[in-house]
Amino acid sequence: MAQILPYRGILPRISPDAFIAENAVIIGDVEIGAGSGIWYNCVLRGDVHQIRIGARVNIQDGTVVHVAKDRFPTIIGDDVSIGHMALIHACTLEPFSFVGMQATVMDGAVVESRAMVAAGALVPPGKRVPAGEIWAGNPAKLLRKLTDKDYDRFTWTVKQYASLAEEYRAQQGSL
Numbered sequence: 001m002a003q004i005l006p007y008r009g010i011l012p013r014i015s016p017d018a019f020i021a022e023n024a025v026i027i028g029d030v031e032i033g034a035g036s037g038i039w040y041n042c043v044l045r046g047d048v049h050q051i052r053i054g055a056r057v058n059i060q061d062g063t064v065v066h067v068a069k070d071r072f073p074t075i076i077g078d079d080v081s082i083g084h085m086a087l088i089h090a091c092t093l094e095p096f097s098f099v100g101m102q103a104t105v106m107d108g109a110v111v112e113s114r115a116m117v118a119a120g121a122l123v124p125p126g127k128r129v130p131a132g133e134i135w136a137g138n139p140a141k142l143l144r145k146l147t148d149k150d151y152d153r154f155t156w157t158v159k160q161y162a163s164l165a166e167e168y169r170a171q172q173g174s175l
Contacts, residue, residue: 006027012030071108077113
């Protein structure tokens with residue numbers, strides 16, 4: 001069973017139709033929206049600031065989501081996909097943005113709606129990844145403009161993971 005723990009008397013608030021993997025750890029001032037999936041070995045630590053996660057968000061295996069004390073919460077909008085083993089730290093991921101596997105998005109950074117951070121990229125503190133662009137590298141910089149094919153993949157990923165989360169949640173209930 002997932003570890004859903006209070007911090008300073010604040011218990012995470014999780015939509016009843018979200019999927020939370022059995023070994024995920026969710027602590028403190030965290031809200032998780034409808035149809036979202038928090039996958040295996042994820043840690044969401046809302047101890048010294050808040051974490052807000054919208055609807056149909058998928059946070060894939062091994063990802064860490066944290067905040068910056070007295071400075072920045074982490075805000076993740078609806079329909080966001082975050083790849084395996086990403087580090088999401090005190091930043092904003094606007095609705096319908098995409099963060100690739102093992103990417104890092106740092107304090108005060110913003111990934112705009114319809115923008116992508118490539119696998120392995122590092123978005124430094126305070127940077128803004130504009131809509132319509134994919135950023136890659138360390139530090140991350142513009143790689144290219146996104147295409148309709150890229151957006152189709154975003155939409156497919158959101159739908160696939162929302163469906164998979166629903167299937168896993170139903171399976172949990174039957175055990």
